[in-house]
Structures are given as structure tokens and as C-alpha cells.
Amino acid sequence: MDDVHGTPITFRTPDVRFGATVASEVPAALDRYGVDRPLVVTDEGVEEAGVLSRVTDPVERPVETHYATTEPGTDDFEDLPLDDVDGVVAVGGGSAIDTAKVAAVLAAHGGHPADYLGVGRVAGPTAPVLAVPTTSGTGSQATQTAVLAHEGVKRGISDEHLRPTAALVDPTLTEGLPAHVTARSGFDAFVHALESLTARDHRWVPERPITYQGANPVSRPLSRQALTLAHGSLERAYADGGDRAARRAMSLGAHLAGAAFSTAGLGVVHALASTVGGMTGRPHGECLAASVRPGLTYNLPARRGEYAVLARDLGVTEAATDDEAAAALLAECDRLRAALDLPGSLSDLGLGTDDVGAIVERTVAQDRRIATNPRTVDDRLRAVVAAAFD
Numbered sequence: 001m002d003d004v005h006g007t008p009i010t011f012r013t014p015d016v017r018f019g020a021t022v023a024s025e026v027p028a029a030l031d032r033y034g035v036d037r038p039l040v041v042t043d044e045g046v047e048e049a050g051v052l053s054r055v056t057d058p059v060e061r062p063v064e065t066h067y068a069t070t071e072p073g074t075d076d077f078e079d080l081p082l083d084d085v086d087g088v089v090a091v092g093g094g095s096a097i098d099t100a101k102v103a104a105v106l107a108a109h110g111g112h113p114a115d116y117l118g119v120g121r122v123a124g125p126t127a128p129v130l131a132v133p134t135t136s137g138t139g140s141q142a143t144q145t146a147v148l149a150h151e152g153v154k155r156g157i158s159d160e161h162l163r164p165t166a167a168l169v170d171p172t173l174t175e176g177l178p179a180h181v182t183a184r185s186g187f188d189a190f191v192h193a194l195e196s197l198t199a200r201d202h203r204w205v206p207e208r209p210i211t212y213q214g215a216n217p218v219s220r221p222l223s224r225q226a227l228t229l230a231h232g233s234l235e236r237a238y239a240d241g242g243d244r245a246a247r248r249a250m251s252l253g254a255h256l257a258g259a260a261f262s263t264a265g266l267g268v269v270h271a272l273a274s275t276v277g278g279m280t281g282r283p284h285g286e287c288l289a290a291s292v293r294p295g296l297t298y299n300l301p302a303r304r305g306e307y308a309v310l311a312r313d314l315g316v317t318e319a320a321t322d323d324e325a326a327a328a329l330l331a332e333c334d335r336l337r338a339a340l341d342l343p344g345s346l347s348d349l350g351l352g353t354d355d356v357g358a359i360v361e362r363t364v365a366q367d368r369r370i371a372t373n374p375r376t377v378d379d380r381l382r383a384v385v386a387a388a389f390d
């Protein structure tokens with residue numbers, strides 16, 4: 001598959017600082033971007049853990065604070081203190097960062113969050129957004145998307161104007177995370193790496209929704225490094241939250257995975273997880289854990305060779321045939337999920353055989369996610385979803 005003519009690739013990233021102590025650089029960043037009256041978006045757990053004060057105490061200027069909900073919805077933005085705000089600082093996990101992105105859009109352009117659902121509906125730039133992640137998971141600090149619940153369905157706002165201006169990624173902020181949050185968010189990062197790495201090749205994604213271009217020469221090395229870091233450190237961070245080397249590896253891995261999937265896109269595992277998340281209200285990381293086997297099984301006819309290479313690279317098989325090695329990658333996902341005490345199946349989320357039709361229908365309808373899946377997602381998905389309940 002020579003690409004001698006060179007299919008163009010777009011790659012965008014916030015200004016990034018990574019490392020222990022960079023969370024203390026918020027005042028300098030606000031100076032650099034000319035922000036005098038920031039809105040801080042966080043959540044109560046981050047404040048109670050003492051993480052918020054580490055970030056905002058040195059900020060010697062008037063600060064408004066907004067507390068994001070765990071699963072933000074389009075109706076959660078009514079009482080935002082946006083008057084005179086000239087920048088937004090997010091201190092939290094994906095929900096806080098996504099809320100901050102939408103707050104910046106509303107401050108710049110007004111209207112209601114529902115007006116912006118979909119792709120490319122933000123009219124122009126926003127005030128600077130500075131993201132300080134406190135989990136190692138969504139990688140939202142690197143992406144151009146916010147996920148919001150709207151009328152009971154998880155929807156996305158995707159637009160280049162949502163990508164944060166800057167990200168300060170400080171692994172020491174994650175050291176006090178509870179183990180179950182480490183597991184859920186870390187599994188999300190692991191799946192971001194795996195799905196972006198094995199997404200449809202960018203040359204075969206002719207209609208490019210925003211910058212989800214398919215796996216490409218820029219995204220693949222980031223995905224591969226993210227996968228190695230997450231696979232090698234997630235269980236250690238789960239078992240011992242104070243393991244600084246593991247926290248650092250997860251923090252970098254989650255960030256790189258976010259940067260990679262924001263240009264490559266994801267696939268059917270995320271589409272399935274988003275469907276069952278809407279149906280059950282269970283956290284994203286749990287829905288991914290239940291969706292990873294059916295999703296990868298669906299993709300096997302298109303990605304057997306790649307899965308086999310990954311299983312060998314990760315050192316989880318010595319199998320001679322690609323069939324066996326690819327099966328070993330799926331088995332390793334199962335083993336990791338079980339080691340993290342995450343749900344093993346769609347039944348564990350409370351779904352049953354009566355739900356198969358709805359799961360397939362709603363997953364096939366997710367154009368944005370499935371456009372970059374390596375195998376066209378259609379009614380053939382029914383067989384693997386039905387098999388998940390056997």
C-alpha cells in the first residue's frame with residue numbers, strides 16, 4: 001500500500017507541559033494567554049481531595065468556580081458565572097474538562113449547549129482554555145470533543161474550537177485517585193490507544209468528519225507508545241495508587257492516547273460502549289470493559305494480522321499462527337479487565353437478549369465513531385452482540 005502521492009494529514013495539539021510539578025504553572029500560563037478573570041471548572045471530589053487548592057491557591061486574581069456534574073448534560077449550564085470571564089481553567093477528569101470546553105463556547109458565542117451538538121457547529125474561537133487533568137483516562141485535555149447527555153442519549157460536540165489552548169499534565173495530581181476510578185479511567189485510555197492504533201487507514205476514510213482521519217503516520221507512533229505505557233502500568237497503578245512510576249506512565253499514556261485518537265478516530269468498541277452507556281447509565285470505563293470482546297471479535301476479519309502483531313509486541317503470546325496470536329490479544333484484554341475488577345460482559349451491565357436489537361441499531365447509527373472502524377459496521381454486528389449473551 002504505497003502512499004507515494006502522500007494523502008494529507010492534519011495534526012493539532014494544545015501547548016503541552018508534562019511532568020511532576022507542572023500543575024503549579026497555572027499562574028504563568030494565565031499570564032502567557034492574557035487571562036485576568038478565569039472561570040475554574042472542577043468537581044467536588046477534586047476539591048475534597050485537596051487537589052483543587054494545589055492548582056488554584058497560587059492564582060492571585062479573581063476566580064469564579066463552577067462544579068461540573070459527573071455525567072454532564074446539555075441542561076447543566078444554566079447557572080454558569082460567565083460575566084466578564086476571559087478564560088477557563090479545567091481542574092478535573094473528563095467531565096470537568098468537557099464542561100469547561102462547553103463553558104468557553106457559551107461565553108464566546110452564547111446560546112444553549114444543544115445548539116452545538118454535532119460536528120463543526122462552533123462559529124469561531126473561544127477564550128483560552130487551560131486543562132489540568134486529575135485522572136489518567138479520557139485524554140480530553142488533548143481533544144476537540146465534549147460528551148454531553150441530551151434527552152437520555154450521550155452526544156458529542158466536536159469542533160476544532162473546542163481543543164484546549166494548553167494542557168498542564170501533572171502525574172502527581174493522580175496519586176490520590178481511588179482505585180476504582182484508576183481502573184475505569186485507565187481502561188478508557190487503554191482502549192483509546194488500541195482502537196486508534198487499529199482504526200481504518202486514513203487513506204480509506206474519504207469523508208473526514210472533523211479531524212477523525214483514520215490511523216495515519218502521525219497518530220500510529222503515539223497510539224503505540226500509549227498502548228505500551230497503559231498495558232505496562234495500569235494494573236500497578238490500580239494495585240498501588242502511590243506507585244509514582246506507574247502513575248507517571250499512565251498519565252503520559254492517557255495523554256498520548258487522547259492526542260492520537262483525536263486525529264485517528266476510534267471504532268466499534270467505543271460506539272458499543274456509548275450505546276450501552278446511554279441504555280444503562282453505567283460509567284464509560286465499565287461500558288468499554290463489557291464492549292471490548294464483542295467489538296474486537298467483530299473486527300477480527302479486518303484486523304487479525306494487526307492484533308497478532310500487537311499480542312507479540314506486548315509479550316502476551318508466543319503463538320506461531322496469527323489466528324492464535326490475535327486470540328491471545330482478546331484474551332489479554334479479558335485478563336486485564338478482570339484484574340481491574342471491571343464488568344466482564346453486557347449481561348453484567350444488566351442488559352439481556354431482548355436488548356440485542358436496540359444495541360445493534362443504536363450502534364450502527366453512530367456515524368462519527370464507526371467512520372474510522374476498520375470493518376464497516378452494519379447488521380453483521382448482530383451476531384457478535386447476540387453471542388455476548390450466550
Ligand SMILES: [Fe+2]
Nearest residue numbers: 138188192284
Ligand atoms: Fe473513551
